[in-house]
Amino acid sequence: MQEIGDVSDAQLVTSVARYSEVALAEVYRRHGGAVYGLARRLLNSTAEAEDVTQEVFLRLWNSPDRFDPTRGTLRSFLLAQSHARAVDAIRSLNSRRLREAKDARRTANAEYDMQHEVWDLSLAEKVSEALGTLPVEERRAIELAYFEGRTYVEVAELLDQPEGTIKSRIRNGMRRMRAVLVEAGIQGVDA
Amino acid sequence: MMTHDEVSELLGAFALDAVSHDEYELIEAHLAECPRCRAEVDAHREVAAALGNSVEPLPEGLWSSIASRLPPRQDEEPPPMPLLVRDGVTEDVAPVPVFQAPAASRPSLARARRSVRTRLGAVASIAVAAAAVSIVLGVNLVHDDHQISQLQDALGTSAHTAVVAALHTQGSKVVHVESPSHHELAEFVVVPDGQGYLVKSSLPSLASNQTYQLWGVYGRRSISLGLLGRSPNQATFTSAGPKTPKALVITAEPAGGSVTPTGAMLGTGTV
Numbered sequence: 117m118q119e120i121g122d123v124s125d126a127q128l129v130t131s132v133a134r135y136s137e138v139a140l141a142e143v144y145r146r147h148g149g150a151v152y153g154l155a156r157r158l159l160n161s162t163a164e165a166e167d168v169t170q171e172v173f174l175r176l177w178n179s180p181d182r183f184d185p186t187r188g189t190l191r192s193f194l195l196a197q198s199h200a201r202a203v204d205a206i207r208s209l210n211s212r213r214l215r216e217a218k219d220a221r222r223t224a225n226a227e228y229d230m231q232h233e234v235w236d237l238s239l240a241e242k243v244s245e246a247l248g249t250l251p252v253e254e255r256r257a258i259e260l261a262y263f264e265g266r267t268y269v270e271v272a273e274l275l276d277q278p279e280g281t282i283k284s285r286i287r288n289g290m291r292r293m294r295a296v297l298v299e300a301g302i303q304g305v306d307a
Numbered sequence: 308m309m310t311h312d313e314v315s316e317l318l319g320a321f322a323l324d325a326v327s328h329d330e331y332e333l334i335e336a337h338l339a340e341c342p343r344c345r346a347e348v349d350a351h352r353e354v355a356a357a358l359g360n361s362v363e364p365l366p367e368g369l370w371s372s373i374a375s376r377l378p379p380r381q382d383e384e385p386p387p388m389p390l391l392v393r394d395g396v397t398e399d400v401a402p403v404p405v406f407q408a409p410a411a412s413r414p415s416l417a418r419a420r421r422s423v424r425t426r427l428g429a430v431a432s433i434a435v436a437a438a439a440v441s442i443v444l445g446v447n448l449v450h451d452d453h454q455i456s457q458l459q460d461a462l463g464t465s466a467h468t469a470v471v472a473a474l475h476t477q478g479s480k481v482v483h484v485e486s487p488s489h490h491e492l493a494e495f496v497v498v499p500d501g502q503g504y505l506v507k508s509s510l511p512s513l514a515s516n517q518t519y520q521l522w523g524v525y526g527r528r529s530i531s532l533g534l535l536g537r538s539p540n541q542a543t544f545t546s547a548g549p550k551t552p553k554a555l556v557i558t559a560e561p562a563g564g565s566v567t568p569t570g571a572m573l574g575t576g577t578v
Contacts, residue, residue: 154359
């Protein structure tokens with residue numbers, strides 16, 4: 117007998133679209149840790165990370181059609197959702213205050229965090245290698261944008277660079293990383 | 308309004324949620340019409356997901372909290388599985404792919420089906436929900452010209468053109484689904500490309516809170532091929548995967564269908 121644990125992510129989302137709570141629970145079991153982990157990393161708050169995680173899964177329940185399996189894996193989709201919600205929270209006034217109080221320490225640790233907290237099994241090593249190939253200025257721009265929730269305008273101010281330069285660094289860095297990851301055989305992030 | 312080049316420069320930042328709200332809206336609008344930029348964003352997001360893929364133990368009670376916030380559904384009409392059932396039998400029947408809504412709907416169901424179509428919209432390309440059970444099959448394969456002729460006579464000429472066409476298709480198979488006591492419950496025709504049609508049914512009407520569900524048996528797996536409704540009349544389905552199922556199985560399930568068979572196995576038939 118096949119268990120629900122053997123059902124593909126795409127099939128689970130189809131079942132979620134049919135209001136299967138069991139299917140949603142299985143999606144949560146597979147990807148909840150990643151969704152929560154990313155939110156907690158950005159927000160540095162378990163309570164806020166729990167709020168984000170709840171919101172991500174409730175959105176999947178209410179709008180499963182937003183997931184398009186032709187555009188990426190379910191894990192990637194959920195992480196994008198988690199990141200966007202976390203960034204929204206960071207940019208809210210209360211989270212801004214909280215973040216500013218922790219800015220110095222987090223900024224100082226950003227490089228360490230990037231290399232050592234992205235640990236998901238063998239992927240972590242590949243990601244670390246890909247990061248290592250980036251010029252430091254591209255890497256720094258991506259760090260501040262992704263893990264600090266900064267806009268590219270803010271990154272430009274922080275690094276005292278023209279906005280156009282930061283836009284290019286982020287885009288080129290992302291392209292470079294993708295090329296390295298693809299070469300390493302990583303096409304997408306899955307459970 | 309932003310030009311394509313302006314948007315392109317921002318795609319990396321966009322994928323990292325590092326643009327302003329106004330820019331976000333403009334880029335989203337551009338992406339809706341630019342597959343090239345959409346593909347680039349998808350690629351960036353996969354990289355971002357790799358960066359952010361840091362799994363942590365989930366807090367105790369978080370799932371319970373989520374589950375308690377799921378909107379109640381007891382007042383809603385059943386959110387169905389693939390819409391196999393056509394309403395009305397007097398019009399010609401055209402093949403309706405799995406997940407595609409019927410051309411005509413009863414007014415009372417129209418709103419619910421619009422809602423379901425919306426939910427299923429982008430996931431329509433996903434394979435039919437898989438289920439898993441081991442089923443011991445009682446089978447009865449029927450495939451001969453005489454029987455096809457009888458079926459055609461029974462169908463008449465003014466309707467069911469798709470079914471008749473399927474019956475004429477080279478290599479098509481007619482499947483009798485029978486109860487364990489060898490009582491005929493329904494007949495299907497399956498053409499070689501996996502498309503199948505309900506030819507006729509003698510299944511009795513179920514209560515309003517139940518539906519018949521059709522399953523395809525692939526090896527040891529049973530995969531839902533869709534709902535037949537509480538009083539099956541017309542239906543069409545596409546078998547999931549590259550192969551046609553070994554057998555068809557009908558169960559009675561709660562309205563809205565099930566991910567895995569939960570009701571009694573009412574009948575089976577080999578393909």
